[in-house]
Amino acid sequence: MSGRDVVLVGCGRLGSAILEGWLKTGAVPPERLIVLTPSPKPASEMARASGGRVNPPLDQLASAGAVVIAVKPAIWRAALAPLLPHLAPDAVMVSVMAGVSVAATSEGSGGRAVVRLMPTTAVAQARGVAALWTDDANAAAVGRALFAPIADLVELADEADLHAATAVSGCAPAFVQAFVLALAEAGAAKGLSLDASLKLARGALRSAAATAETGEPLEALIDRVASPGGVTRAGLDAMASGGVSDLAAAAVEAAIRRSREIG
Template sequence: MIRRRNIVLVGAGRMGGALLTGWLRALGPGHDYVVVDRSSREFRGAVPSAIPDNYRLDRVSSVEAVPNDRRVDAVVLATKPHQVAEALAGLEHCIEPETVAISIAAGIGIDRMLSATDATRAMVRAMPNIGAMLGHSASAGFAAEGVSPSQKALAEALFKAVGTFVWVSREDDLHAVTALSGSGPAYYFAFCEAMAEAAVAEGLSRDVANALAAGTVVSAGRLLEENPDPAVLRETVTSPNGTTAAGLAALGDSDQLVRMAGKALAAARKRSMAMS
């Protein structure tokens, strides 16, 4: 008989709620959850209508109230950064060496997590993005030396339940991850806004321009899901001397686009480092 896995989620706000929704929809039976959140409204909003029957889902209002009557396999800290250490310390009554502690708080390093508790050395930092709200997050994680293969596999499963997940080999790489996938959706939204504005200037109505600009971003994303090589897709839709080639030429050569993207990522990475 397979032992049930017990997950403690601290914080059911926007991102924590998105993770919980993904777990309930994707992980299926065999997982039990305790959610620490003071707001019963946020907790109810995070629970999808279609969920498996064979599960247990409890809510408590503080970390001290998490029951210690069953082994906790993973603690996921979806709190404000300044609350991570306090939450870990408050969970010591139910954390064991077999428990993997996972933080999605920006700027809180593994060393600070380790200093907050002696109950476990298995620490993971993960960076999901806003796409988790729809099950399409682009997430990355870093695992400390104390994380076992089985603990790492559990952490990976939790984030694959809400989208794409990859591991990075250095903790410092999470600054670049934050700049790329964490802040990245806003870059695409900004470009989508700019495209819609340009279409309005070309004579389209606002509603038509917004619908087509947004729909184009969605279709491009779906194509990238099927073939994650943007260069191949770009070449596929660009006929020689055609309209797409003319538009791309007006944007500038590829080096100019790389420099523009580089400036955006460098600025966001610098800010992430300053917040640590």
């Protein structure tokens, strides 16, 4: 892959985040970047301004070593079809799509090798996390080269695990943010101004993330905040009796079900 172009197909929520991460870190030099997008996006314009190519003639795809598929699972076949005749046989397909299997992606891309990743949008800040699975060693190396600079990689033993990995990583920032929003609304219901409550809750989210990044076990981090017999413990007990574990399990279960459906 070294020295070959990288094609990004789709520059929406996740595609833009990936592009921003690459531009920020230099993981993919802009002169090697080809972005395919039906409409200009701030990230694609940033790539263009840095020397990347946006929607060039398709014959330029011939030198690509990797094609990152960042379109919706419902349209990937239609999006790829016009590109396939222009791609080298050894171009690796790098799918970040939820649900779509390696076998289906390979079959729909002329039998090319495929690696699947499930990143979070914090790849934009080069602080994402991404599950990775493939059965092809070269494709794995390509996936690592593209994503290790912008995400912590978690390599899975089994492709089926990607459904659960999607729930606990790709989707989970939104789950956590929804909880923090609910906390802020609960604070406002108890007399804080909504503005103050939102600022406090966002700060708490940032604080939780900063301490989590130390790598210490989550139980230890929780214990450090929860003084015995204190205020946090009272709140944690209320969360447990309110079924917080069941709520998390329901979110994961629903996301897994949907991931299986859309594949």
